[in-house]
Amino acid sequence: MTERTLSSEGWPPAVLDPAGPYSEPVTLLAWVLLAGGPVILAIVLGALWIALRGSPRLKTRLGGEKAIWILGFAFPSVVLTGLLVWGLMLTSSLSAARVPEGAMRVKVIGEMWWWRVHYQDGQGRETLRDANELHIPIGQPVLLELEAADVIHSFWVPRLGGKMDMIPGRTNRLLIEADAPGIYKGQCAEYCGGPHALMGFVVVAHTPADFARWQASRLPSQGAGGEGLALFLSSGCAACHTIRGTPARGRAGPDLTHVGSRRTLGAGILPNNPGTMAGWVADSQAIKPANRMPAYHQFSGEELQALTAYLVSLK
Amino acid sequence: MKGGAAISVLMLLGACAPAPVETAPADPAAVARGRDAASRLGCGACHAMPGIAWPKGRVGPPLSGFGARPLIAGELPNRAPLLAAFVTDAPAMAPGSAMPAIPMKKAEADDIAAWLLSLDD
Numbered sequence: 121m122t123e124r125t126l127s128s129e130g131w132p133p134a135v136l137d138p139a140g141p142y143s144e145p146v147t148l149l150a151w152v153l154l155a156g157g158p159v160i161l162a163i164v165l166g167a168l169w170i171a172l173r174g175s176p177r178l179k180t181r182l183g184g185e186k187a188i189w190i191l192g193f194a195f196p197s198v199v200l201t202g203l204l205v206w207g208l209m210l211t212s213s214l215s216a217a218r219v220p221e222g223a224m225r226v227k228v229i230g231e232m233w234w235w236r237v238h239y240q241d242g243q244g245r246e247t248l249r250d251a252n253e254l255h256i257p258i259g260q261p262v263l264l265e266l267e268a269a270d271v272i273h274s275f276w277v278p279r280l281g282g283k284m285d286m287i288p289g290r291t292n293r294l295l296i297e298a299d300a301p302g303i304y305k306g307q308c309a310e311y312c313g314g315p316h317a318l319m320g321f322v323v324v325a326h327t328p329a330d331f332a333r334w335q336a337s338r339l340p341s342q343g344a345g346g347e348g349l350a351l352f353l354s355s356g357c358a359a360c361h362t363i364r365g366t367p368a369r370g371r372a373g374p375d376l377t378h379v380g381s382r383r384t385l386g387a388g389i390l391p392n393n394p395g396t397m398a399g400w401v402a403d404s405q406a407i408k409p410a411n412r413m414p415a416y417h418q419f420s421g422e423e424l425q426a427l428t429a430y431l432v433s434l435k
Numbered sequence: 436m437k438g439g440a441a442i443s444v445l446m447l448l449g450a451c452a453p454a455p456v457e458t459a460p461a462d463p464a465a466v467a468r469g470r471d472a473a474s475r476l477g478c479g480a481c482h483a484m485p486g487i488a489w490p491k492g493r494v495g496p497p498l499s500g501f502g503a504r505p506l507i508a509g510e511l512p513n514r515a516p517l518l519a520a521f522v523t524d525a526p527a528m529a530p531g532s533a534m535p536a537i538p539m540k541k542a543e544a545d546d547i548a549a550w551l552l553s554l555d556d
Contacts, residue, residue, distance in 0.1 A: 390490070391477045394535035399480030399492045402533070407480055407490040421533035425526060428535050 131320050131388055133305035135278045140297040142261070142281040145210045153203075160199070167191070214282055216293035220261050223295070226254060227265045230273030230286040232312055233319040233411055234374055234387040248338050249362070251374030252387045253322045257331040258298050266292045274310035277323050283309050298325035303383060314410035320388020340365030341377055341434060348430020351423055355416065363434065373413060380434040386411075398428040461553040469550025472543040481534070485554055495534060502552040508532055519548040 138147040170178050181187060225244065229236040239248040256262045266275050268286040276283040281296035298304060306321030326334055341363050345352075349366060352358060358368035364377040374387075382392050386408050390396045400407060402424055403415040419427065473479075474487055478498075483491035485499045504513050508529040511517050517528070523544045525534035539547075 385480075390480055391475065393476060393537055395537040396477040396480040398533060398535050399477075399490075399494050402481075402494040403492060406493040419533075421531050424533040425535055 131305040131322075131384070132307055133276075133278050137279055139279040139302070139304065140281065140299050142214055142295050142297050143279055145214060146282050149207055149210055156199075156203075163191075211282075214295065216263060216295050219263050219293075219295070224256065224260065224262045225265065226256075226262060227267065228254070228275060228286075230266070230268040230270075230275070230308065230312070232270050233308070233315045233408070235275075235319075235321055236269075236374075249375045250338075250378065252320075252384065253324060253382050255324045255326060255331065255334050256296070256298060257328050258301055258325045259328075261295045261297045264294045264296060266294055271312050272310050273308050273312050273319070275306065275321075276309040277304050277306035277321065279304045280323060280325075285310055296323070298323070301325050301327055301330070305388060307388075315408045318386065318389050318408045318411075320384065320386075322383050322388050324383065337381075337435075338378065345430055347423075347426040348428075348433075351419070351427045352430065355418070355427075360413070376431065376434060378434060380432045394428050394432050397431055398424050401427060401431070461549050465546050465549040466553045467550075469543075469546035469548070469553075472539070473547050473550060476537065476539060476543075478547075485556070498551060499554060500556055501554045503555055508534075513552070515545070515548045515552060518551060519544040522547050522551075 136147055136150065138144040167182060170182050174182070222242070225240040225242075227236075227238040227240060227246075229238070235252050237250045237252070237254050238246050239250070241247050264275065264284075266284055266286045267290070268288045270288065272288070273286040274283055275286055275294060277296060280298055281294055284292050284294040286292065302325055304323040304325065306323065308316055308319035308321075310316075312319065342365065345366065349363075352361075352363070353367060358366075358370050360370040360373035362369050362371065362375045362377065364375075368376075379385075380392075384390055385392045385396050385400050386404065390400065390407065401416060402419065403417075404411055404413045405415045470486060473484060477490075478484060479487050479490040479492055481492040481494040483493070483497040483499070491497075501513075507513050507518055507521050508525070510529045511521060519541075521528045522537070523539055523541075524536040525532050526536055
């Protein structure tokens, strides 16, 4: 039996399967470079074979001044210049220097080892805080303002756009767009220590009508909470996590106001259901070693059930 | 062992005999589907499971050799129908367990039970 890793809805993400206008040029460029590399390698190996094993006549021709000028100077100059010009033209449409009028704006901040997601209005004012999941409408560009809180991370949702570093003290801009509704997975693409490989991300693309419904559903928690909320507040969870509409206002960890409606837990890596929620709360260290949430060993089975039921209800 | 069914019924009633339990030969397709479902649902968040490299959770017991265990959660005889009911709705079957009810299809629960009962190492 082969060992394998749990795959939660296509995570880790597909890399050469573009699903929008900001990833198609990247994929085309990647294919051209992937195909061109072996062609040039074959030419070099052919020349090497002639130099080592070729007949004296071939060796003489390869060693001549003309061959040096053609293969050593003209060929690389033409190929590299052509690639540079073509690559810049191909990818000029990806530039976030010219942002289309009225584009949706979202600030995404890389943390060890998760993502803050701050939705903004047209004036750049924050309208909603969430984490590890980004909801966008299809068919329009979305401007991401990428920052980092601690070390360098890199934002990468391969099917929707290019890869962009998130650097402490800087704001980098990246455009993404989805052609069709769906779930698009992402992955931190710059080694950021510890469980970097388990720092995933989710983009959910909606039709415009679904997106409006989603926006309207982002209200503060209305639920009674009961024993689950009481446990959340008394066990220290609220020191790191916010649940809007409750006294929980911690800022160190992901906002949990809508954690029950997320596709994943642990930043893109686990499916979200009561079982994985219980496993994450009780011992996230076994799942994502060295992440900053400690294991919670103090709950009884019933308490863990109550806490899990409450968190799952936060839709 | 002749009369295995009769003994099984007795064990169901008694629920404490540690004698080896005869199991019906597992349907390999159901076992494979069950492993896929367990992987897809993320059972590994709490349980270390043979054949699944990550995650290997520690909240619940490791599930290697589960098919040879006499009891589910130390409370119920380890038979396919009870096991399928348990993986779907543990609180109803074993009150006090930390394992929550997990939404899944009946067919998924049956497949997961078949897979768990096939684990003999």
